[in-house]
Amino acid sequence: MEVNKKRMGPVTVARLTGVMDSASTSQIHEQIVPMLLNRRPLLMDMTGVSHVSDAGLRTLLTVYRQAQAVDGNVALVGLSDEVRTVLAATGFLRFFVVANDVPTGLTALRSARPAEGSVGA
Amino acid sequence: MTGSPHVLRDRIDSYPTHQISGYGVRPGRHLPFGATLVPGGVNFSVYSSAATAVSLVLFRNGEPAPLAEIRIPEEFRIGGVWAITVFGLDYESVEYGFRVWGPESAHVADHFDPSRVLADPHARAISGRDEWGVPPDWQKPFQYRSKLAFDDFDWEGDRPLRIPMEDLVVYELHVRGFTRDDSSGVEMPGTYAGLVQKIPYLKSLGVNCVELMPIFEFDEFENSRLDPDTGELLLNYWGYSTVGFFAPKAGYAATGRFGMQCDEFKNLVKELHTAGIQVVLDVVFNHTAEGNEDGPTIHFRGLDNRTYYILTPEGYYYNFSGTGNTLNCNHPVVRDYVLSCLRYWASEYHIDGFRFDLAAILDRGEDGAPLADPPLLQALSYDPVLRDCLLIAEAWDAGGLYQLGSFPDYGRWSEWNGKYRDTVRRYLKGDVGTVSDLATRLVGSPDLYAHRETVASVNFITCHDGFTLADLVTYDDKHNEANGEGNRDGNDDNASWNCGVEGPTDDPDVQRLRVRQMKNAMLLLLTSQGIPMLLAGDEVGRTQGGNNNAYCHDSPLSWFDWSLVDRDVELLDFVRNCIEFRGAHQVIRARAHPTGKDELGIGYPDISWHGVRAWTPDWSHDSHLLGLLRVGVTEAGVADFVYQVFNSHWEGHDVELPELPPGVRWHLFADTLAPPPGDACAPGREAILMNQQAIRVGPRSAVVLVGRGTG
Numbered sequence: 001m002e003v004n005k006k007r008m009g010p011v012t013v014a015r016l017t018g019v020m021d022s023a024s025t026s027q028i029h030e031q032i033v034p035m036l037l038n039r040r041p042l043l044m045d046m047t048g049v050s051h052v053s054d055a056g057l058r059t060l061l062t063v064y065r066q067a068q069a070v071d072g073n074v075a076l077v078g079l080s081d082e083v084r085t086v087l088a089a090t091g092f093l094r095f096f097v098v099a100n101d102v103p104t105g106l107t108a109l110r111s112a113r114p115a116e117g118s119v120g121a
Numbered sequence: 122m123t124g125s126p127h128v129l130r131d132r133i134d135s136y137p138t139h140q141i142s143g144y145g146v147r148p149g150r151h152l153p154f155g156a157t158l159v160p161g162g163v164n165f166s167v168y169s170s171a172a173t174a175v176s177l178v179l180f181r182n183g184e185p186a187p188l189a190e191i192r193i194p195e196e197f198r199i200g201g202v203w204a205i206t207v208f209g210l211d212y213e214s215v216e217y218g219f220r221v222w223g224p225e226s227a228h229v230a231d232h233f234d235p236s237r238v239l240a241d242p243h244a245r246a247i248s249g250r251d252e253w254g255v256p257p258d259w260q261k262p263f264q265y266r267s268k269l270a271f272d273d274f275d276w277e278g279d280r281p282l283r284i285p286m287e288d289l290v291v292y293e294l295h296v297r298g299f300t301r302d303d304s305s306g307v308e309m310p311g312t313y314a315g316l317v318q319k320i321p322y323l324k325s326l327g328v329n330c331v332e333l334m335p336i337f338e339f340d341e342f343e344n345s346r347l348d349p350d351t352g353e354l355l356l357n358y359w360g361y362s363t364v365g366f367f368a369p370k371a372g373y374a375a376t377g378r379f380g381m382q383c384d385e386f387k388n389l390v391k392e393l394h395t396a397g398i399q400v401v402l403d404v405v406f407n408h409t410a411e412g413n414e415d416g417p418t419i420h421f422r423g424l425d426n427r428t429y430y431i432l433t434p435e436g437y438y439y440n441f442s443g444t445g446n447t448l449n450c451n452h453p454v455v456r457d458y459v460l461s462c463l464r465y466w467a468s469e470y471h472i473d474g475f476r477f478d479l480a481a482i483l484d485r486g487e488d489g490a491p492l493a494d495p496p497l498l499q500a501l502s503y504d505p506v507l508r509d510c511l512l513i514a515e516a517w518d519a520g521g522l523y524q525l526g527s528f529p530d531y532g533r534w535s536e537w538n539g540k541y542r543d544t545v546r547r548y549l550k551g552d553v554g555t556v557s558d559l560a561t562r563l564v565g566s567p568d569l570y571a572h573r574e575t576v577a578s579v580n581f582i583t584c585h586d587g588f589t590l591a592d593l594v595t596y597d598d599k600h601n602e603a604n605g606e607g608n609r610d611g612n613d614d615n616a617s618w619n620c621g622v623e624g625p626t627d628d629p630d631v632q633r634l635r636v637r638q639m640k641n642a643m644l645l646l647l648t649s650q651g652i653p654m655l656l657a658g659d660e661v662g663r664t665q666g667g668n669n670n671a672y673c674h675d676s677p678l679s680w681f682d683w684s685l686v687d688r689d690v691e692l693l694d695f696v697r698n699c700i701e702f703r704g705a706h707q708v709i710r711a712r713a714h715p716t717g718k719d720e721l722g723i724g725y726p727d728i729s730w731h732g733v734r735a736w737t738p739d740w741s742h743d744s745h746l747l748g749l750l751r752v753g754v755t756e757a758g759v760a761d762f763v764y765q766v767f768n769s770h771w772e773g774h775d776v777e778l779p780e781l782p783p784g785v786r787w788h789l790f791a792d793t794l795a796p797p798p799g800d801a802c803a804p805g806r807e808a809i810l811m812n813q814q815a816i817r818v819g820p821r822s823a824v825v826l827v828g829r830g831t832g
Contacts, residue, residue, distance in 0.1 A: 090388050
């Protein structure tokens, strides 16, 4: 799994390439979570992600929860049909701002309100 | 406070003590059973009363040959439990099983077979049937592979709903069949995720509890065969034959091929709860998929045959279930197994209750005889984790044990009331000698449940097993030819009536009568005390073409046809209104059986019986008409009068109405003879009757009135 980071205006864009599974979770976690600490919205460009496993899903959700803790938003962009199906079927999709490509993702993030968590409500 | 508390960052037991087959291992934790993620590794624990050796067999996902086989050292065993912690496993890409050796001089009833790899009876997920209907490779030596499952689902504060039992309206459905048909329009048909998309429909119908036909992992290809006449592939569609008791059926998950069925099913439960709908699971603990002497060895047979099954002295399987074997439920080990399984579903999946298939078997002892105080049922009844769960028994078995009303209930169990079904069916078709029994069914069957409350009775007219409601009024006889058994299978005694023509007809009179009979049935069901249960699709007249045993059909025959929702609006609206009416009148939902006394001190008993003449019920053998007046209070504390008249006579009758207190007038909620919208109005909008003295109740019709102040 490769993670490339860049800034686009107020948004941190992380481009991921490879497979998100148990083998890559700790790497993703270590590289992505610090990006949230500056309280900038995060856009994860998943165009290059071919498969997200159960452990990979959990990493995404952990990222979401970390973002929520700092009132941040996370957008997922470029989901393959398979990844989108998995996220939708397991109910994880609704946690994220989802867009087809980076420009629409950036627009969507701008109009999104801070993450609304209901954990422990 | 100063300083920070000591936080344990590392554990002594997160390091291996041995190396076996290339893996670092250490003596495992003996409890809990099964495979559990622990720091740095995976803990495996399995029980066998007589095994002499056990090895853990690891596979990479889907591969035929093992990745490694780790013989569990004898010194890792405590009692009959073999436990090992293995470090460095990629828990996502590994499948596992056990190889078990028995003593050389094995008991005649032992079935140890170290040539096989056994599934873990506690496996939280099972692979091998990941996508529904994909034909398996039977040459594979290890068909059902145990998998690890995450237990960190984000429930977002969800918990079981604990809706008062008297407020429940149960809806029995098959997860796959509910949305598999193209007409469902969902994105992932036939899956847990597909069902999520139909939650708005369930809400609009008004049901608040779904009872899911078996979702524990089973093999749809068990005993699969081709119909010799049609060539149709017949499957184990219903799934009453469990392979994995702790594992949700992967083939019902859109994500099953990615091994994410646990999350997908949890999301379904969460979404249903968010919509205010409880989840009851239909669970099958009377037998397993291992069948009889000729059946496959999956887990129990090779681990501990004598513990898990009820056997003859010669070692043959007793067959009280009618499916080959009988689980030895009251053996202490098996009892603990069942208990821990249900605790797992209640706590890990937030399940609200369980319906036990052929539950009478659960009170049979190790010799097969029923026990007066069966330990399993006692344990379930008093279990702390299960305290708020519905426990519903199908209080009979295939071995002739029939315990309706006498099932050991510990004040805790409800029962599928088969007598309700039979009485109401016979009454509706016009049989004589049914009116007094009908009266008993309408008030929660106090003959069966006098020492309990009305919620002990789960009332139903139809369920998955038997005719659908539409078929009940369309067929005199079953038509099970498509099952490939020459129409010999299925129940012959259906108490059904075809309304004059067998099967579909263009005759408008017959069609109208059938719709009316369905409305009569729904009105009866939804205005009876006890917990009503509907079979999915009956609210829109779903047919199975007269097949009353569709267990093997994964086809439009058994799927929910969603085009009916647009086509059969009349019945659907009627059912919706009836459900809402039930919700608006707690006198119908009352937990207590009525006493016949003037409980409110307003001059009316809480229940009174009537005939064509008010206060004069006709209990004679030939009677077809029954009126009952329920008197209670609304939730607002106002006196509530609900008058129900059922007429299964082929002629209409002018029925005198009981007189109401001053200022209260009869208003019409439902008249099944009337065309819509007059058949049932929106509750609260009942129109006042012009004639307050009498009402015409049409042939084979029912009316329901409410007494309300006029202002």
